Amino acid sequence: MSGERLWITALGGVNEIGKNMYLLQYADDIIVIDCGSKFPDESLLGIDLIIPDVTYLLNNIDKVRALVVTHGHEDHIGGIPYLLKQLNIPIYASRLTLGLIENKLKEHGILRQTSLHCINAESTLKFGSITTTFFNTNHSIPDCLGIAFDTPEGTVVHTGDFKFDMTPVNRQYPDIHKMADLGKNGVKFLLSESTNAERPGFTPSERLVGAHIEEAFHKAEQRIFVSTFASNVHRLQQIVDAASLTDRKLTLLGRSMVNVVRIAEELGYLNIPEGMLIEPADAAKLAPEKLAVLCTGSQGEPMAALSRLANSSHRLMEIQAGDTVLLAANPIPGNERNVARIIDNLYILGVRVIYGSRSELHVSGHGSQEELKLMLTLMKPEYFIPIHGEYRMLHHHSLLAEDVGVKSDNIFILKNGDIVESSSGVVRQSGRIAAGQILVDGLGIGDIGNVVLRDRRQLSADGILITVISLSQADGRILNEPDTISRGFVYVRNSDTLMVEINQLVATTLQGMSKADLGQWNIIKQIIKDTLGKFLYDRTKRRPMILPIIIEV
Amino acid sequence: MSGERLWITALGGVNEIGKNMYLLQYADDIIVIDCGSKFPDESLLGIDLIIPDVTYLLNNIDKVRALVVTHGHEDHIGGIPYLLKQLNIPIYASRLTLGLIENKLKEHGILRQTSLHCINAESTLKFGSITTTFFNTNHSIPDCLGIAFDTPEGTVVHTGDFKFDMTPVNRQYPDIHKMADLGKNGVKFLLSESTNAERPGFTPSERLVGAHIEEAFHKAEQRIFVSTFASNVHRLQQIVDAASLTDRKLTLLGRSMVNVVRIAEELGYLNIPEGMLIEPADAAKLAPEKLAVLCTGSQGEPMAALSRLANSSHRLMEIQAGDTVLLAANPIPGNERNVARIIDNLYILGVRVIYGSRSELHVSGHGSQEELKLMLTLMKPEYFIPIHGEYRMLHHHSLLAEDVGVKSDNIFILKNGDIVESSSGVVRQSGRIAAGQILVDGLGIGDIGNVVLRDRRQLSADGILITVISLSQADGRILNEPDTISRGFVYVRNSDTLMVEINQLVATTLQGMSKADLGQWNIIKQIIKDTLGKFLYDRTKRRPMILPIIIEV
Structure with a gap:
């Protein structure tokens, strides 16, 4: 991508709760905001963790200037060790956030190779033509920052997670005057979190x-x-x-x-x-x-x-x-x-x-509708991008933005990977970059795909039936009685009627095959699968995975 | 069990939501109240439905007089077809409830053989020395009945599910005067539902x-x-x-x-x-x-x-x-x-x-704390058995009962199968009958046990690895290169390094075995499982099921 365009996009965090990761790019400078992980839902059997797909960053490795982290929750820092193993970039975060990141990097054995920079709400960072400043927010963890990026295309504000707690436990008050100043000076884009956009009122302190x-x-x-x-x-x-x-x-x-x-x-x-x-x-x-x-x-x-x-x-x-x-x-x-x-x-x-x-032993760490409107009102953004939430939350947040005066055409509900571009002041949604979910299972990162998950789903519901067939290498003759083993299908001893019937059915099916079919293992396997599958469904209304194994000796 | 004792027990419905089924027995007369089903939680992989274990009824088949049904929800009627396939007993229920039961029996093809009796709040039934009367309650389905059993040991009231809706949509008002009369005449045992026992206030109409x-x-x-x-x-x-x-x-x-x-x-x-x-x-x-x-x-x-x-x-x-x-x-x-x-x-x-x-497009069909207290106050029971709820609901319901004056020693929080006995006016908890959950999977009823579920869990998390070893029948010699197949473990082509390494490891392991060990298949299998399991966990931090298959040819 050439020079003079501002790009804003999400690698994670929109249309989902978790794995927050946002990118800001102006000319040849890319700043990454957060790099979170997410827990799998029950459909992702056996998966431990989900992290963002960072292909775009790996393809633009020379342009990535910094990872700036808003706060120390897993959905904002959990992906960092996996990112750093592929891409060594300096990390900027507040003191507590950095402490939690360090602990994580230590656990992954990659602390030494990383350059970590401690910042606070008074810090100013310059990356190419982007000047980055910060403001304090309140959340269910201390030391949270909102971020303002001053770019040649205007100011972009990213709120991080926030509520307005006017009586914070640690007396770290929200920088409400700084937010007001940002708004007064003109915010072109506001990216604001949407977790509680469905909830009316004001979250208690x-x-x-x-x-x-x-x-x-x-x-x-x-x-x-x-x-x-x-x-x-x-x-x-x-x-x-x-x-x-x-x-x-x-x-x-x-x-x-x-x-x-x-x-x-x-x-x-x-x-x-x-x-x-x-x-x-x-x-x-x-x-x-x-x-x-x-x-x-x-x-x-x-x-x-x-x-x-x-x-x-x-x-x-x-x-x-x-x-x-x-x-x-x-x-x-x-x-x-x-x-x-x-x-x-x-x-x-x-x-x-x-x-x-x-x-009343719990209050949310996220602002409710009145606080989201307060943030929108303070920032008075020209363009609004609701982030950090499932679609219905982004939708409700966009309605709140309209209520407080943002033009409906100036609101972008993005999918991960969608780009909002500003070029010479002209703003539009424009194209996509690669963005998806990478599944972590044990030590494997990204080696579990749809086929494996589909198999796990079938195995989990109805188990597996393995039938072993021995053929003679010399003449294709069937050498043994078929032998069938089941796991997770139904508790049967080999002597039980069902297993006997299965073995008989396999034997009969093999005997009924032509010599030509018996020469083609794929055909044998398919016929066994179909015949046995139909028989088992009629008898049990279950669909175990059927795995014929042919041994040639 | 001999003559003159009253037994009250649950075959389902306490310490759980669903599969409600309660028994009342006096001398040689057993009355069954409800026969529900329950949906499995996510740990019961592949299971379609859970129904109560009715072993006790099958062992006392000559004493079972009737199934009385309080209302037509699945957690009160869903087990009926399975019960009737084992035990043909007359069913008594109100008109709508009966309509829903008939529909269910039709679907299972067992309508004709069942004797169905339509009752209403004015009905009186006599089973041996038990006289059964009814009262109208309100719930999220019409035609709900509470039941009063008049026995030589005193009156037992079973509320069914209820709320007090004073402005019911169908103008079928709760029989509050009948309830008051029951209380006035003396209720020995109250069995009352506990779904909303954690919820303060009064459920809206x-x-x-x-x-x-x-x-x-x-x-x-x-x-x-x-x-x-x-x-x-x-x-x-x-x-x-x-x-x-x-x-x-x-x-x-x-x-x-x-x-x-x-x-x-x-x-x-x-x-x-x-x-x-x-x-x-x-x-x-x-x-x-x-x-x-x-x-x-x-x-x-x-x-x-x-x-x-x-x-x-x-x-x-x-x-x-x-x-x-x-x-x-x-x-x-x-x-x-x-x-x-x-x-x-x-x-x-x-x-x-x-x-x-x-x-406000939904209100609960169950009474909240004030309604539970109202029922307790109307009935003034000497003994109280909270039913229909998980433990914490039964616990909160028992606290409400104490609040309105039931002696804490007179409250029984039961497990399914626990018996409360009353004999010559002496009441105590006494023994247990068989009670458990029967899992329905497809056409199989009760054929899925812990082994199958444990296998499904392992298969769902990490898949399966099958390694086939051919031994010579003549001399125990290893005939083929081991052949390994995986499903739901990790997506690997056979040519991939991991599969090659697995096959090599199996081959080396077999070669290292003594002739004596090679003669014992169980030992071969165990050694392969251990060796491969350790290798895979070190390499992938996953624990797939490992299934060695030995073929002798």
Whole structure:
């Protein structure tokens, strides 16, 4: 692409929740904003993680100037290790965000080779003709930045994730005057997050949660367990404060909780009174009313601390009748059943459980409709691109933008890869770059495609039936009785009628084939598959994968 | 079991939502209440349906007097065809319930052999020394009954599903005076449903939904599509009424919608003006503002009408930009993502979509805490058994019962199979009968067990690797190069390095075995599984099922 055009596009984050990654390119300078990962839904069997397709960046490797990161959530940083293994670019992020990225790179063994730059809301960065400045926002993790890119085609603002919390726990107030100034000076494009675009009103302050946590701590007569998102450092601070007020020691369960607390404390984002933090092994010695436990697993993850506690299978701690559990997180859609199972198990153990929206132990980290309108009003953008959300959220956000005065023709609801171009002030949607999802499964990145997933789906629903046929190399004669093995299809001993019938059917089918057909393995396999498939569907109404194996000896 | 004891137990419905089935036995008379089915959660791969284990009834076949059915929802009637195939007992149910059961038996081809008895709230049935009477309740389907069993050990009341709707759409009012009389005369045991025991307040009347549907019909400028639970005949009536008011014809999409409308209309539960109902094929001729469509798929079911409309793949009708869709149902936990996908697709098509709790197009059919307390207060039971709910719901319901004065020692939270016994007025929990879940997969009932499910889980996550080894029958010599086939593991051509390495590893492993080991197939298989499993996990961090097949020729 030649000189004087501004391109804005998403490699991830529109029409989906997760794997946020946006690109800004002017002339020969590309700036990448965020590089997140996303968890697979239940249709992607066996897949561990989804990351963005970065083919475009690899094809333009000499133009990529920087990765600027808005905040430290997985859907904004989870793809970074995979990106860096292919493309070594300098990373710019605020202190806490950088701490979390460093931890991630360490785990992947690629920390040393990366150049990391700590920035804050006062920083100014220049990449070619793009001047980049920042403003503080509030979210469910500290140190979040919005970004303003000053380009020859006008100013582009990317909000990152935000809410307007006027009473933030850490007193890091939203830079509302800076936002107003940006708007006054003219914003050409606003990219604003859409997570809560369907939700009317104004999201309550995180402080509301603190008040309810404190109340629950005062009421708990024995040990108190709090489960929340490890990355919500504001909430961790409020839990620490409640423990302090009620004279409880604090212990941590779960790897991510230990990691985040360590990083946040080291960097000064979390203040824990001297001597409050104790090892789980030392907790048993304390009187029950002297202990609080902060644990992972608020989404019902079966391997996390809370789930193990609820199953009485945690190796370090046992939960007792009369203990209190606070679920200070709402289940993300898809996790409801797992969370409900944990609550059931805790009640069966006689534990007091405080959960659900009426407990007010959780508030969203994302601004609701009134806050999205406030951002739009502050920025007064000429063009608007709703980002960070599934289609219905982008749609509702675009309606809000129209409500506050953005021209409907000036709103772009993009698909990942769609380009919005501005050239000599003329703005239009123009073409696409490669953008898709790369599936991570174990150590494999991108080696799982549709065929493998389709096979997994069939295997998961009806299992597999393998039938082994031995043919003579010399004359194509059938050497053995066919031998059939099934897994995940139906529990049958080989002696059972169905297996006998299957072997007979295969034998009869083979005997009925012409010599010419028997010479062509593809034909044998197809005929066996068809015959056996029809027989099994009639008999069982199931469609297992049928795999004929021919051995020539 | 000998003579003079009253037993109450559940074969399904406690510690779960679905497959409701309760038993009442006095001396040699067993009465069965409901026989429902349940949908599997995502861990039960490939399973179609879950039904109760009725071993106890089959072992006491001569004592089973009747199946009494409270109402026509699947979680109360879905298991009936499977029960009747094993045990022919007379069924007693109200007219609409019976209509829905008949339809089900017809589909299973077992209608003729069953004796069906139509009852209503005025009926009295005698089974041995048990006298059974009924009272009307309100729920999201008409013709719901609560049941009172008068036994020598006292009166047992089973509420069925209920809310207190004082302004019911069909003017079938709750029999609140009958309930009060039962309480006044003394209820020994109350079994009451617990679905909404976590929800404070009073569930709004179904009429509220009607008002919002009517408003949406008035506002719609083109065609209007309404998706709701087919069985909610009250809501169907309100949709018919709104169509009538706005001078629209009505067409039906989806098999269950067509069935329920036919049955409910035939039996007089649904009044559709003459000429309003038209075939989908005739709908195309109408002006858009003259048509309303009632369709299935409100839970996001991928094969149902609404999903096909949203994908522009319905064979009878195409949805257009500017049309309106009302989602008059909330997603049941687990279905949120599928429903969200449909809303996204409809918005992409330019359709107006009205959905979500704020649209007030849905109210629950189950009573909230104040209604549960009202029922408890009317009945004044000596003993209380919360039924119909997961553990946390039963737990909250038991707290409500204590609040209104039931002694905490007199409350039994049961597991399926647990027996509450009353003998000469002495009540205690006593023993268990067989109770479990029977999995239905295709035509197979109960033939899928833990081994098959465990295999399906492994296959779904990491696929399968089959390696075929041919040994000489004469001397145990290895005859062929090993041949390995993978499905759902990783996409590799046979020529790829990994497959070559796998075959080499198998060959080397076999060559390293002693002659004695080679003589024992189990040992060969185990060694191959271990060696290959470790190699693959190191290389890919995946654990496919490994299936060595040995052929002797």
